[in-house]
Amino acid sequence: MTKAELRKEWEARVATFVASGQSTTAWCAAHNLKPHQLRYWLRKLNPKGTPTATPSQWVSLELNDISPNEDRNGLVVRVGQAVIEVVGS
Template sequence: MTKIEYRNEWKARVDSFKSSGMGVTAWCKANDVNKERFKYWLYKRNTEPVAKKSKQWIAIETAPVELNKQDNMLIVNVGRASIQIKLPPTS
């Protein structure tokens, strides 16, 4: 069994438990699943960061930008972070 298949199997078990309305002990006994192993996967499935599940780009609106023509540098500030981009010379 591959790692992905193994994870999918445990996801299906957790989903089955959640839709059963049973308690952990009763569900594990009824499904012949090790209770401690199940509790590990239940915790793991409930604590997965949302970022792992969905990644996407978002559009942002920017204020007008003034370039420092002497340095040919674009500086982007986000909070305390700063990104400096050296631009090619303009003709």
């Protein structure tokens, strides 16, 4: 396979990856590729460092109880086992 053919093949793979919205690990597992190979080609085909992944999207949030509570003086965010707590002064 020539360098030009290899590059074309990886351009197609990168386009498929970006369109999938999957993580590098998940996409590579589904396509029997190693994540480091994909990361290499992402850098090689995008040398200026512009983002190739889909942009983040905000999710709307409805608050059921919006009454003030003096006992709560901060914010706690839990995602899985990770916890972020911001306490007001």
